[in-house]
Amino acid sequence: MTTWHPTLIRSSKALLTLGFLILILIFSVTLQAHANQEASPETSTKGAIGGIENAETQAIIKWIQRPDIIKGANILSLPDGEPPSTVADDWLCLAGSPVADIHFWGSYLGWQENKPEPDGTPPGVEGFRIQIFSDAPALLPGSFSRPDKLLYQVDINDFNEALVASIKLTDDPEPLFEHKYRYDLNLPRIFWQQRDRIYWLNISALPKEEQFPWGWETSMDRWNDYAVQGWYVTPNNRSWEMVTHPMTQRPVDMSFALNACEGASKWMQFPDMAHGFNFPSFSAPSGSSGADDWLCLDGKPITEVHFWGSYLNFSSVDEELVHWEQQNPGPPLATLPSPPPMASFKLSFHEDVPAGVDQTYSHPGDLLREVVLPSDQVKVRYWDSVPHKDAKGETWWEHKFYYIVHLKQPFEQQQGKIYWLDVGAQPEEEANWFWGWETSQDHWNDNAVTWDGKLWNELGGNFLINFEDLSLGSVYSVGDTFVSNNLPIEVLPFQWSNGVWFNDGRATVVTGGKAGGSGNEIKTNNVNLRIYTPIPISQLSLLFGEYGGNVNIRINGDSGFRNIDNLSELDGQIIAGVKVSVINGFGNDKGSLTLTGLITDFAIGGQEFFVDDIKVDLKVDMAFQLVTLDDTNYCKGDFDRDGDVDGSDLAKFSADFGRTDCFISGDCEGDFDYDGDVDGSDLAKFSANFGRTDCACSLPVTAPLGLKSQKSPFSSAHGRAQRNVNSLPLGEEVIPKRKHKPAR
Numbered sequence: 001m002t003t004w005h006p007t008l009i010r011s012s013k014a015l016l017t018l019g020f021l022i023l024i025l026i027f028s029v030t031l032q033a034h035a036n037q038e039a040s041p042e043t044s045t046k047g048a049i050g051g052i053e054n055a056e057t058q059a060i061i062k063w064i065q066r067p068d069i070i071k072g073a074n075i076l077s078l079p080d081g082e083p084p085s086t087v088a089d090d091w092l093c094l095a096g097s098p099v100a101d102i103h104f105w106g107s108y109l110g111w112q113e114n115k116p117e118p119d120g121t122p123p124g125v126e127g128f129r130i131q132i133f134s135d136a137p138a139l140l141p142g143s144f145s146r147p148d149k150l151l152y153q154v155d156i157n158d159f160n161e162a163l164v165a166s167i168k169l170t171d172d173p174e175p176l177f178e179h180k181y182r183y184d185l186n187l188p189r190i191f192w193q194q195r196d197r198i199y200w201l202n203i204s205a206l207p208k209e210e211q212f213p214w215g216w217e218t219s220m221d222r223w224n225d226y227a228v229q230g231w232y233v234t235p236n237n238r239s240w241e242m243v244t245h246p247m248t249q250r251p252v253d254m255s256f257a258l259n260a261c262e263g264a265s266k267w268m269q270f271p272d273m274a275h276g277f278n279f280p281s282f283s284a285p286s287g288s289s290g291a292d293d294w295l296c297l298d299g300k301p302i303t304e305v306h307f308w309g310s311y312l313n314f315s316s317v318d319e320e321l322v323h324w325e326q327q328n329p330g331p332p333l334a335t336l337p338s339p340p341p342m343a344s345f346k347l348s349f350h351e352d353v354p355a356g357v358d359q360t361y362s363h364p365g366d367l368l369r370e371v372v373l374p375s376d377q378v379k380v381r382y383w384d385s386v387p388h389k390d391a392k393g394e395t396w397w398e399h400k401f402y403y404i405v406h407l408k409q410p411f412e413q414q415q416g417k418i419y420w421l422d423v424g425a426q427p428e429e430e431a432n433w434f435w436g437w438e439t440s441q442d443h444w445n446d447n448a449v450t451w452d453g454k455l456w457n458e459l460g461g462n463f464l465i466n467f468e469d470l471s472l473g474s475v476y477s478v479g480d481t482f483v484s485n486n487l488p489i490e491v492l493p494f495q496w497s498n499g500v501w502f503n504d505g506r507a508t509v510v511t512g513g514k515a516g517g518s519g520n521e522i523k524t525n526n527v528n529l530r531i532y533t534p535i536p537i538s539q540l541s542l543l544f545g546e547y548g549g550n551v552n553i554r555i556n557g558d559s560g561f562r563n564i565d566n567l568s569e570l571d572g573q574i575i576a577g578v579k580v581s582v583i584n585g586f587g588n589d590k591g592s593l594t595l596t597g598l599i600t601d602f603a604i605g606g607q608e609f610f611v612d613d614i615k616v617d618l619k620v621d622m623a624f625q626l627v628t629l630d631d632t633n634y635c636k637g638d639f640d641r642d643g644d645v646d647g648s649d650l651a652k653f654s655a656d657f658g659r660t661d662c663f664i665s666g667d668c669e670g671d672f673d674y675d676g677d678v679d680g681s682d683l684a685k686f687s688a689n690f691g692r693t694d695c696a697c698s699l700p701v702t703a704p705l706g707l708k709s710q711k712s713p714f715s716s717a718h719g720r721a722q723r724n725v726n727s728l729p730l731g732e733e734v735i736p737k738r739k740h741k742p743a744r
Helices: 021-027 029-040 055-059 645-654 680-689
Strands: 008-010 016-017 061-067 074-076 078-079 084-092 097-110 127-136 147-157 160-168 176-191 199-207 213-216 228-234 239-240 255-259 263-269 278-280 289-295 304-316 321-323 344-354 363-374 377-387 396-413 418-427 432-436 447-451 456-458 459-466 475-477 482-486 489-494 506-510 521-525 527-531 537-546 549-557 563-564 580-583 589-601 602-606 610-620 624-627
Touching: 008 602, 074 084, 074 097, 084 127, 097 199, 127 176, 147 176, 147 199, 147 228, 147 239, 199 213, 199 255, 263 289, 278 304, 289 344, 289 610, 321 396, 344 396, 363 396, 363 456, 418 432, 418 624, 475 489, 475 549, 506 527, 521 527, 527 549, 527 610, 537 602, 589 602, 602 610, 645 680
Parallel strands: none
Antiparallel strands: 008 016, 061 255, 074 213, 078 084, 078 199, 084 199, 084 228, 097 176, 097 213, 097 255, 127 147, 127 199, 160 176, 228 239, 263 624, 278 432, 289 418, 289 447, 304 321, 304 396, 304 432, 304 624, 344 363, 344 418, 377 396, 447 456, 459 610, 475 506, 482 489, 489 527, 506 521, 521 610, 527 602, 537 589, 537 610, 549 563, 549 602, 580 589
């Protein structure tokens, strides 16, 4: 049985506790106990539903900013015009491996906007133009960074386009919809980058139909400065302005993913820059610390560990959880002071104890290696500031940081074996702040765990709310919040079938099995019940009974609100990125509702509607990257990515040798160092590679099974199909087939 012990651990003065996990997750020992006893197999934590479930993709992912399937917008990015207006967003090279393929999301403005699902093929684009720029950093507070010099440009004629979701834009009687697509493409020539450098990706499209121009989709995640829109002719003739959401007028980031073919990264679980939280993790022997598992894919030793975190404490006034500089919005709007100092960081590597040996979940076993480093031996870099809302609706910011540890002695491991990483920090004496490890957007295998001094306890898991702890006959009105099994449930107004909102309904604790369960259940009479969890839910199910009137349901905010006669109408639909499955629900009957996907907000109710046995599945993984020495056989002279450097590559290099306009055109094949020309230093690099036949990152000769490519009139000399689209994490999308985790 998983238990969460509110063990209190103090440094010299301040009480530093694992128990305040309760403040973050809200759920208690009682809630988890119900979950372990009664959770159904369908909601087991063993199934991977998060961003990454295929372990092999962990090593090739370089960067991902997920699409905002709930409230996102598509921003026009068109290379034509005088001047053109295109969109760009930035990323940080983490491990130095080159970019081999790109994935992004977009849609067509106004196309079939009156249909909840598209009919037929989309308008399509003639092709995509991919540009990559160096970074011009922000120089003053309040200013923003932007693309600097054009390093790379290619026009893509071979790509995959796939529908991922249709979202509701308005709540009018005749609502408007937007149909979101995902695009997968290989770069016909590699983009070589340098570690710890910021670059900008610019994606634009030539539409086939001017009536339905293509727009790049905004992201739910954010990093560094916001996306920009503008034009570039030369390094001295350019103009960029921050992009804002057309409805909220707030700055945005764009959705894209970058993959390497091979490289130094062994494992990547990216930080959740939309809904993540930092879990307190200490290095003291008696303190709480977090741990998460990974699979060794190649047997190479770990030379570096990268991870993410931030700083928090309890308020001295009311013991409420507070974050460091939480009233400061951070860059680019304001500057931040240096982060709170830590005395040391501890990393430990453990064997794996599989689920079923001594717990229902896997956890760390024997200690294999422990490393304790003073803070001056840990490289710290500001990552970003993420806004949150408190209970009063006020905005506060969480400032996240990125940490790099170089292991003097690499950690050796065996291919195909599961290990656990434990990371913690020790605050300095008299410190006012302690450190928290950031959660990840990705999920692999079992949940992360925390050490309470005696046991490893699971974070997240399956939870059952069955209302047995409520008094029979209790009545709750609109505006009330009641708690069952430590889960807050808010009573909200109800919308009748004619669109009128009613505020005088009530929810009552009753018995009778009208929802199909046993014992207590909730009867809703013209109210909605909003179920609150402080972290996203990956799956939710409940029993219901509907015996008259209409039904309301809200998934992930107002865009996911539906006013329907019966729940059966929603069976099989994708609402706000979440798949809805309904058994029965035809009226005057009982049934079950299951939601699968990233759920950040959920409410349901009716006029004669009963609810029981709410089950939620919470996935919690930690954000970290494992790095090894890069021994990949790269060949910078393999321009056509056919695995060798031969005469065809020599012809391309010779044609470009002596050019000095590379920052204008971006298409110099031989400008390996991206200094704007193809000169003697580039010739030396090409000569060193000439004749090689062992070049990594060659493209497949034919498209993988299941891929369909579109052709465009852009130059197609080097076009190839890309890797299987199911190998890339989809964020909120739930349509593509899932792959099972590797067997233990």
